[in-house]
Amino acid sequence: MHCPKCHAEMRLLPGYEEAVVHRCEGCNGMWFENMAHVQLRDDAERIDPTAPQPPAADDAFDPTAPAADTILCPACGHYPLIHMVDPHQPHIRFESCKFCYGRFYDAGEFRDFVDDSEYDTAFDRLIRKLKPLIEGPSEV
Helix, strand or coil, rough: CCCCCCEEEEEEEECCCCCCEEEEEEEEEEEEEECCCHHCHHHHHHHHHCEEEEEECCCCCCCCCCCCCCCCCCCCCCCCEEECCCCCCCCEEEEEEEEEECEEEEHHHHHHHHHHHCCCCHHHHHHHHHHHHHHHHCCC
């Protein structure tokens, strides 16, 4: 798999059987397969060690405007990624595939996305409650 932005090789991160995530060897961008960004939220600092960057000072950013460039899904290969904006943190601009639902975050963006303490959807709360029930009791 190759990075949709810099085209360097992307490597599968080991140790995450519950969800698939790849890191670019060039720009350190992250590719999360369908819903992996939700499942791996608690490991954000370990998965994305790059410190979040301060928001760019472009007050004229219009999230509804067409993207300046088209990048293709690294998993599907030929589907263009859609440029997305987190409504709770409009400085975070990630890309998503409308076919496989994977997401690409630039280095530091996933960690920044997770750090927003106000962003806690009902789905996220449900996942956290169900996770111990699904995994069963922990062995000591």
